[in-house]
Amino acid sequence: MIEGLIEEIKKFRDVRDWKQFHTPENLAKSINIEAGELLECFQWNSDYKKDEVKQELADVLIYCLFMLDAVDLDFYDIVSEKMKLNGEKYSVEKAKGNSKKSNKL
Numbered sequence: 001m002i003e004g005l006i007e008e009i010k011k012f013r014d015v016r017d018w019k020q021f022h023t024p025e026n027l028a029k030s031i032n033i034e035a036g037e038l039l040e041c042f043q044w045n046s047d048y049k050k051d052e053v054k055q056e057l058a059d060v061l062i063y064c065l066f067m068l069d070a071v072d073l074d075f076y077d078i079v080s081e082k083m084k085l086n087g088e089k090y091s092v093e094k095a096k097g098n099s100k101k102s103n104k105l
Contacts, residue, residue, distance in 0.1 A: 006065055006075075009062055009065055009066075010069065022066050022070050024067065024070050027070055031060060031063045031064060031067065034059040035060050038057055038060055041053050090102055090105070
């Protein structure tokens with residue numbers, strides 16, 4: 001399912017000839033800019049508009065998918081690897097119900 005969506009996103013980019021602008025540096029900037037716009041949804045209070053959050057979150061995710069493509073990484077592989085590392089850093093015994101960083105547990 002996600003593979004089909006990723007292909008649709010790439011096709012959208014490719015028919016517009018935008019891949020030429022999608023360097024890792026430009027994509028990292030774009031991810032950060034869009035993440036800032038997502039944060040702006042919560043700037044003054046927690047009374048956010050769900051549709052605005054949805055739109056900004058989608059932008060962040062799309063740029064992240066473009067970054068995966070630009071640096072030739074696989075979504076499933078990197079997330080699986082990171083979850084394994086997180087499991088080691090944040091054992092249930094130490095981290096359950098605790099919001100501290102791993103070096104403070």
